[in-house]
Amino acid sequence: MASRLRSTLPLIRCITRTSPGSHAPVLAGRSMNYATTATPKKDVDVKVPFALFGGSGNYASALFIAASKANALDKVEAELLDVVAASKKSPIFSQFIKDLSVPGKTRQKAVEVIFSEAGFSNVTKNFLAILAENGRLGSIESIAQKFVELTMAHKGEVKVIVTTVIPLPAEEEKQLKETLQEILGKGKTVRLEQKIDQSILGGLVVEFGQKLFDMSIRTRAKQMEKFLRDPSIFDSL
Template sequence: MSSKNSALAHIARPYATALFDLANESGSLDAVEGDLVALTDLINESDDFSRFLRSPVIDGGDKRAVIDQLINKGDIGGVSANFLKLVARNGRLFALGAIISEFREMAADARGELTASVTSASPLTDEQEKALAEALKAKLGKTVSLDKQVDASLIGGLIVQVGSQMIDSSIRTKLTAMKIAMKEVG
C-alpha cells in the first residue's frame, strides 16, 4: 500500500483515478483489476522486471517496446493495455506499483471491501491467504482483499497493514526487539 502523502502517491493517484473511472464507466472494472493483479504478481515475482520498470537509465523507447510485448503475450487487452501504453509513453512506469495499489484500493472501496497490505517472507499459499482473509474479516467485520508482497529479509512471519493499523509478527522485528532488550540488560 502506498503512503498517502508520499511523492509517489501524488503521481500515482491521478493515474489510478483516471483508470478507475474509465474502467467503471466501460463496465470492465473486474477485467482491469484482474489484469493489474496479474501484473502485480509479475512485478513481485521478478526482481529483474521490477528493476527494469524503476530504472531511470533504461531508454523510454525500450521500456515501451517491452510493455508492448508484455501486452501481446500476456493476454492484456482493452482498457488495461491502453492504460499501460499511456503510463509507458508518459515515462511513469516507475510508479506502476503505486498506481496499481491505489487502483485496487479504489476498486475494493467501491465493493465495500477493505484492502490489507500483507508482506511475508515467502509467498503465501492459497490456504494461508484464505485463512488470513477470513481472520481479518472476522476481526474487522468487512470483506478484506489482500495486497501481497514478499520480503525475504523478514526471515519469517507477516506484516499486515489495514489502514493505519499494523500487525508486525515478523521474526526480523522480534530479533531486533531482543537485541535492544539485551543491550539494555548488558
C-alpha cells in the first residue's frame, strides 16, 4: 500500500496545475471530474470509546464511526498511517497538504485521483477529500494519532512506551511484555513501542496511561546526587 501511494505522488504536480481561466484541475490535458462513492450506511449504533475534543479530535471521532460502520477500522488505520509516512518522506506531498493557496476544490479532486490510484478504501478516500476541501490536510498526523488512540481503546489495547539506550533484545522484550500483561490483567493487550534515548544513560523508562516508571540510570544518579547534597546526612556523622 505504501509503495503504491509513493508511486502516485508525482501526479500532484499535474493535477494541481490549472488550465487558464478555469479552476478545474488538468491531468494530461484532460479535465478531471470529481465524484464521491458513498459508503452504504448501516443501521448500527456506533459510539467512540472515549470523547475527544478540538478539531482533530472531532475529525478522528467522525472517521472512527464511519470506519466502524463499514467494518474497516484496521484498513482505515493502516491507510492513514501510510498518508502520514508519505507526508514525512515526500517533500512534494508535504508541501501539497500544507499549501492552502491551492483552491479547496482542486485539492479535493487531486486527493480523489491520488488515493484512488493508490487503492485506498472509500471511507479513507472520501474522508481525505473532505479534509482537502476544508484545508485540514495539514492536520492529518494529529488526526491519525487520535484515530489510532480510538482504535486501540476499542480493541482493548494499551500503548506502552519503553525508552532504553539500545533496542531491547527479543527475549527481554518478550519478558517485559509478559510482565506488563500481568499488570494490566485480562481484557487488555500490550502494544509495545520502543524508543531510543541515550541521554537516560542506561536502565529503562516505562510509560502507559498516566503511569510512569523511571528506572533509568540518569534518574538514579540525580537521586543519589540530591541525597549526597543533603547537609543533614553529614551532620549526623
